[in-house]
Every structure is written in structure tokens, then in C-alpha cells.
Amino acid sequence: MDQLRVVVTGASGAVGRHVADRLQANPAIGELVALDRYPSDGVRQFDVLSGDLSQVLQAGDVLVHLAATPIGLGGDGNAAKADKLLAERALAAAASTNAAHVVIVSSAMVYGAWPDNPMPLTESATVRPNQEFRFGLVRGEIEAMAEQWAEDTGALLTIVRPVTTLARGRENALALLLRNSAAIRNSDGDAPAQFLHAEDFASALETLVVGQHDGVFNIAPDGWLRPTEVAALRGTPETPFRVPSVVNSAVSDARRRLGARTHPGLAAYLQHPWVVANDKLKALGWEPEFSNEEAYVAGYQPSRFDGVTSKRRQEIVLGATGAAIAAGAIGAASAVSWALKRGKR
Secondary structure (H helix, E strand, C coil): CCCEEEEEECCCCHHHHHHHHHHHCCCCEEEEEEEECCCECCEEECCCCCCCHHHCCCCCCEEEECCCCCCECCECHHHHHHHHHHHHHHHHHHHHCCCCEEEEECCHHHHCCCCCCCCCECCCCCCCCCCCCHHHHHHHHHHHHHHHHHHHHCCEEEEEEECEEEECCECCHHHHHHHHHCCEEECCCCCCECEEEHHHHHHHHHHHHHCCCCEEEEECCCCCECHHHHHHHCCCCCCCEEECHHHHHHHHHHHHHCCCCCCHHHHHHHHCCCCECCHHHHCCCCCCCCCHHHHHHHHCCCCCCCCCCHHHHHHHHHHHHHHHHHHHHHHHHHHHHHHHHHHHC
16 A cells, blocks of 8 residues: 555644654654644644645645634634634645545534433434534534535545543643533433543544545543542542533523633533444454543643532532622613613713
8 A cells, every 4th residue: 555645734732743643653654744823843834724725735645634723711603613614624625636535523522412312322323413512513514514525526534523532631622611511510410421532532543544444433432431430530529519400501601701611501411421432443443542531530630629519619609600690780780871871961
């Protein structure tokens, strides 16, 4: 087999660095072109949103598209929109240069978190992300766009759906949102969790790129963790503060308005299962090196809630919610006062 030329976008990120290093070391890859907005050792500065990727790609290339926009404190809407544009530009460049193979990184969140989800979900499960969190919705839209690209070009397409991925000493924005949102849990139930080490993510992509495997693949460690097991790993073994489902999103939104790195749209992902199977990828010879526990411990960053008792946690959360409500009331009163003064002019 001829050696491959591989172009990787987003190669300076915590996960992208692992992927680039892994592919660079593989003898089946003759040339690796690593790109990122932020250059680093061996990574060329390149912004997919403003640059012309067709000037980098060549006919027959493999494009591994990892570039993504971090999810901000205010939610995920702008980041999701930017990610869709990134994918559009990457696929357009791949089409214009006759790239042979494109790898698109989606998310296990595209399955959605629903009470009737089987455990675990396989790649044949229906894509039905929850409407409240734009990240999963846009990943589904990107998948559909990529599938249309593959149909139009006849090239190989690989879509990967990783679970929450953590790099050693690094916690990405999505993982942080999930963890901080979990400080308040739904009284109607808890979702099991999966954590993928960045090195296992990289070795999975290596398997798919070098083997030129097309199709959809979940990337996950073996099994999953119960919420009590996750709590024990972070040093908070007791039950977290719980609220009824009808107020969970409102409380989360109030915390977010006060600066907490949380998102009200994640309530379903913390209540209902969305764990995935890895059998299809393992059938190709891939094996995860790290367990859920090892991946979590490697990437976990302590928060101010760790080690706090449930009673004190409840006091903090209720106090924050009350402050947000009070702030809203003050804002409304100020608006009324301004309107009355304006009417007297």
C-alpha cells in the first residue's frame, strides 16, 4: 500500500496534539500536515474559517477534521454555528481537490439522552439529539452534510462519535459544562457516564485512517460508570443536591447567569442514558488502553464543589438562584422606571 498524505486540522488542541503525534509516528503515513489557528511545535498556523484549505490539500489526501470552536460561558449557539461553517469549508476544499478520504469528528451526543435508549447504543441507533443543547443538534447536521459530500464525490467518509474525551491534565469545555451542570441533579434519575482518554481517541483515529475504513464508528472505553462512582472519583461520594425536573433547567440557567460554567440544556444528558458500544471499532482490532476511571482521573480538574457536603451545596445553589431571581427583579424594576421617566418627557 502506498504511503498516505494526511492533513489534520485543529492539531494544537489537547486532543488534536495526541492525534497528530500518533499519526506522525505511523510508518504508513508518508507525510503529515498539521494545522491549527495556534501554531505549536510541528503545527503550522492556519485558520480554516479564513484560509483556503484547498491550497493545502492535494488529490488523494486524507483529511482529518478536528478543528472546532470552544463552547463559551453564554451557551453553545455561536460555537455550534462556527463549527458548522468550519465543516462546510473543510468539505468544500476536500471536494475541490479530490481528497480520497475525510474523517469527521461528531459526538455520541447525536443519539440524544432519552429514557428509552438501549444500553449501550450501537451505530445503528437513530440520530435524535435533544433540542435544548445546540452542540448535539449541529453535530447531527454536520454528519448529514458530510454524508451528502460522500455521495456527491464517491470518496471515503468516516464519521466518529466519541464520548466525553479528556486529555491528561486538560478538561475540555464540554466536559467542564457537563461536570459543573452535574452539581445539581434531577430528582427523577441519573445518567451513567463514559470518559474517553485522548490517547485512546488518537489510536482509534489511527486505526481508521491507516485502515481506510469508512462508515460511522463510536469511540468509547469498555463499559460505563454509575453517578456514584463518578462522585467517588472526585472525592464527593454523597448524593448531590437534587431538584425536580421542572425546575432543574431554571436553576442551571440562574447559575449560568451568575458566571457558572454550566448549561441548562444538559439536564437530559444528566438524567437519561446515552452510553455507547465500541464493538464495531474493536472488530477492526482497536482496543482502549484506558478505562473510564483512568480517563476521568487523568483529565479531571477539581472544582469548588468537590468535598462540599450536600447540605452546604444546597445552600450555595439556592443562594445563587435567589440572587439571580433578585437580579432579574431589579433589572425589571429599572426598566419600568426608565420607561416611566421617558414617558414624562
